[in-house]
Amino acid sequence: MSDRNFDPDSTRETARVDVPVLADAYERLEELVTGAGAYLDSSGASKEMAEAFTPYHLLLRNAVVESRQNYEGLGPALERIAEDDELAEAEIVEAMNTLADGTESTFAADGYTPMAEGQHGDSLEAAPSEFDGQLGSGSAAREEGTAR
Amino acid sequence: MSFWDEVAETAEGLVTDPVGTISDRVDDAGEAVDHVRDEFQEEFLEPETGTITPAPPQPGGPYDPTGVPTKSEILAFVETFEPSVRDAMTREAAKELYPGWETYIDMSKDEWEDHKSGVGDNVTVGGEGYGAETITTFKWYDGPEIVLPTVDGMNYYQGYAPMGPDPDSVIGDIELAGQERAKMLVESLRDACDTALEFDDLEGMFHTARAHSDLYAAFDAAQNDLSAALAGIEALGQNWEGDDAEVFREQYSEAVRGALQRHIAIALNLARGADSDLGVQLGLHFAVAGALRNGQARIDELSVRRLFGDQTISVLTTTGLVTSTVGLVPGLGTAAASTIGLLGLLSTAGGIAGVDVTLNPKTELIPSAEKVREVMTTMAEGVVQAAEEAAGFRSEAASQLRDLGGDHMTDIGTVNLVPGSGY
Numbered sequence: 001m002s003d004r005n006f007d008p009d010s011t012r013e014t015a016r017v018d019v020p021v022l023a024d025a026y027e028r029l030e031e032l033v034t035g036a037g038a039y040l041d042s043s044g045a046s047k048e049m050a051e052a053f054t055p056y057h058l059l060l061r062n063a064v065v066e067s068r069q070n071y072e073g074l075g076p077a078l079e080r081i082a083e084d085d086e087l088a089e090a091e092i093v094e095a096m097n098t099l100a101d102g103t104e105s106t107f108a109a110d111g112y113t114p115m116a117e118g119q120h121g122d123s124l125e126a127a128p129s130e131f132d133g134q135l136g137s138g139s140a141a142r143e144e145g146t147a148r
Numbered sequence: 149m150s151f152w153d154e155v156a157e158t159a160e161g162l163v164t165d166p167v168g169t170i171s172d173r174v175d176d177a178g179e180a181v182d183h184v185r186d187e188f189q190e191e192f193l194e195p196e197t198g199t200i201t202p203a204p205p206q207p208g209g210p211y212d213p214t215g216v217p218t219k220s221e222i223l224a225f226v227e228t229f230e231p232s233v234r235d236a237m238t239r240e241a242a243k244e245l246y247p248g249w250e251t252y253i254d255m256s257k258d259e260w261e262d263h264k265s266g267v268g269d270n271v272t273v274g275g276e277g278y279g280a281e282t283i284t285t286f287k288w289y290d291g292p293e294i295v296l297p298t299v300d301g302m303n304y305y306q307g308y309a310p311m312g313p314d315p316d317s318v319i320g321d322i323e324l325a326g327q328e329r330a331k332m333l334v335e336s337l338r339d340a341c342d343t344a345l346e347f348d349d350l351e352g353m354f355h356t357a358r359a360h361s362d363l364y365a366a367f368d369a370a371q372n373d374l375s376a377a378l379a380g381i382e383a384l385g386q387n388w389e390g391d392d393a394e395v396f397r398e399q400y401s402e403a404v405r406g407a408l409q410r411h412i413a414i415a416l417n418l419a420r421g422a423d424s425d426l427g428v429q430l431g432l433h434f435a436v437a438g439a440l441r442n443g444q445a446r447i448d449e450l451s452v453r454r455l456f457g458d459q460t461i462s463v464l465t466t467t468g469l470v471t472s473t474v475g476l477v478p479g480l481g482t483a484a485a486s487t488i489g490l491l492g493l494l495s496t497a498g499g500i501a502g503v504d505v506t507l508n509p510k511t512e513l514i515p516s517a518e519k520v521r522e523v524m525t526t527m528a529e530g531v532v533q534a535a536e537e538a539a540g541f542r543s544e545a546a547s548q549l550r551d552l553g554g555d556h557m558t559d560i561g562t563v564n565l566v567p568g569s570g571y
Contacts (some may be wrong), residue, residue, distance in 0.1 A: 006388060018380030022404070025370050025377075029411075032366050036359035036418075043352030048542040049425040052550035053418065057360075059556060060414045063565040067407065070568035074400065078384075092392035096399060096568075 008082040015078035019071055026068035033061045211358040216430055217437035219345040225440050226338045232447050233333050233520055238292045238326025240517035245318060246297060248309025252286050255295045258512040260288055287315065292323035333524045340528040341436055344535030346429075353429055357422040364415040371412060378405050403563035410564055414556055421549040425542060432538040436531050443527040450515035 037057050038044070045053050077095060217225075235256075242253045255263065285301030288294075296315040297305070381404050385396040559565045 010384060014380050014384045018377040018384075021377035022374060022381070025374055029363070029366060029370065032359070032363045033415075036356065036363050038359070039352035039355050043350075044356040045353065045422065045425050046346060046429060046539075046542045048539060049421060049546045049549070052546040052553060053356075053421050053425070056414065056421070056549060056553035056556075057418055059553065059560070059565075060411060060418065063407075063411060063414075066566040066569060067411075070566060074568065093395055096392065096395045 011078050011082040015075045015082065019075040019078065023068060023071035023075065026064055026071055030061075030064050030068050033057075033064050037061065211354055211361065211426075213350055213354050216350060217433050218350065219341075219433075222341050222345060222433070222437055222440065223338055225437070225444075226334060226341055228444070229337065229447070229524065230330055230334050232451065232515065233524060234326050234330035235293065235514045236517040236520040237329035237333070238294055238322060239514060240329065241325035242294055242296060242322045245322065246309075246312040249297050249312070252295045252297060254514060254516070256512045256514045257288070257293060260295050262511065289315070289319050289323075292319065292326060294322070296322075333521065337524055337528045337531070340531040340535075341440075344436055344531050344538075345433060350426075350429065350433070353422075353426045357419075357426040360415070360419040360422045364412070364419040367408075367412040367415045371408065374408065378408070399563055399568045403567040407563065407565055407567050410556060410559065414553075417549060417552045421545060424545040428538050428541050428545070432534055435534045439527050439530045439534070443523050446523050447515055447520065450519055451513050453511045453513055 037054075040050065040054050040057060044050070081092060081095065239253050243250050246253060285298055285304055286295050287298050289296065296319070297309075297312070299314055302309070302311050382401050385393055385401050388396065556565065561569060563569060
């Protein structure tokens with residue numbers, strides 16, 4: 001055990017109270033941002049505006065979706081850490097890294113890179129919409145990495 | 149008042165204000181788009197890359213498509229020009245075959261009836277008239293609705309104007325030529341409107357603007373709603389020490405609020421981008437509709453000769469003369485009868501028992517082909533110009549949005565946009 005001044009109770013409270021509030025809020029925002037782009041493949045914007053607007057909209061949509069995903073994953077991760085406050089420091093780092101890997105892989109899979117001028121955005125269908133599987137694998141990896 | 153409101157209000161003013169020539173109207177259309185640009189620059193030039201300070205577009209109320217002239221309505225309106233244009237073009241074609249007979253060929257039905265009755269432009273009761281002579285030397289054709297000289301007439305007036313072909317043998321060609329020339333002018337205007345107004349309807353743009361405004365409002369509200377939760381996550385881990393603590397603080401404690409702020413900024417930029425896009429498009433719709441309405445008003449002005457102005461009518465009304473009746477001279481057309489009636493009222497101050505007087509009697513005219521072409525061409529050119537300007541402003545708006553978005557695009561893959569994704 002390191003000298004982290006670790007407080008399992010406050011960690012657990014944050015995991016159970018604060019993080020779910022964020023996750024729920026971002027779930028609602030995800031619905032709104034997805035719905036807002038309903039016409040962007042057709043008549044939702046002028047052709048001049050669409051070239052800039054659609055990638056920017058997709059940026060927000062991806063950010064919201066992935067934030068929701070990470071907040072949903074953060075709660076269980078903090079609970080797990082709180083459950084065992086004697087985890088080795090390196091193991092916690094590994095757990096946090098594993099949690100982030102799911103999102104990082106999503107960026108790569110969607111070609112989620114900065115847009116150059118004149119470059120077109122991905123199709124709206126390319127926006128991530130399902131991360132449960134990745135989260136599940138991340139949790140499994142954490143459990144495996146933190147088993148004593 | 150939001151930017152969108154101001155654009156709509158300005159544009160509506162173009163439609164409801166019927167004063168001005170076609171040129172004025174096209175200028176007004178340019179001013180409307182200028183207004184869009186000015187308002188856009190004022191609101192949009194301050195990039196939102198971090199915190200939010202200016203008043204946001206408000207969701208709900210302003211985004212109401214009711215009253216906005218749609219593309220289909222505008223295209224349908226273009227078709228209403230066809231009869232007037234056809235009448236003028238028919239006369240243009242006829243005058244090419246019968247040079248020298250323009251005075252008669254230009255006559256409308258009203259003018260022809262008045263002329264036959266002998267009242268014409270210089271109206272007097274029991275005027276000189278042309279009666280039987282006119283009937284044998286000229287003929288009214290109901291199909292193309294035009295007066296042409298008869299063969300007898302051309303012979304009778306030989307020396308005053310050259311002979312032309314037998315009207316009965318070419319009237320079909322004249323009618324067809326009028327229709328084809330009218331069709332070309334109307335199609336040219338329709339094509340200009342069709343190209344200018346990109347979409348069949350505005351539903352998509354309204355949805356995008358409304359939904360992104362709602363989205364921004366939701367983000368803005370979340371800023372307060374999530375305050376306690378954000379504070380809880382920010383507080384967690386502050387006392388932790390070591391590499392793991394550093395990771396948590398970087399990925400979450402120190403990132404969540406900043407990420408939300410950027411999400412809000414993006415949402416606001418998107419709302420304004422959609423707002424500007426819709427505003428320019430609506431400005432264009434109203435400007436095009438206004439130009440067409442003004443064109444219609446201009447042709448209407450050229451199509452009517454009124455005997456009295458509003459001031460004269462006001463005097464007549466005040467004196468009660470218009471409530472009197474006068475005798476109708478048998479055999480006169482309606483317009484002539486009304487004219488005589490009012491003149492009679494003016495002279496007899498009471499008139500003779502007879503028919504009701506028509507207020508502000510008028511004679512329907514056929515505008516010259518030259519004037520009609522000028523109106524149609526001016527409208528089409530104005531529509532094209534307005535569309536080009538609107539496209540320019542939309543590109544300008546898009547460019548600025550792209551610049552703002554670039555600031556956020558550089559945050560991809562970092563906790564600045566997605567907490568927990570910084571490595």
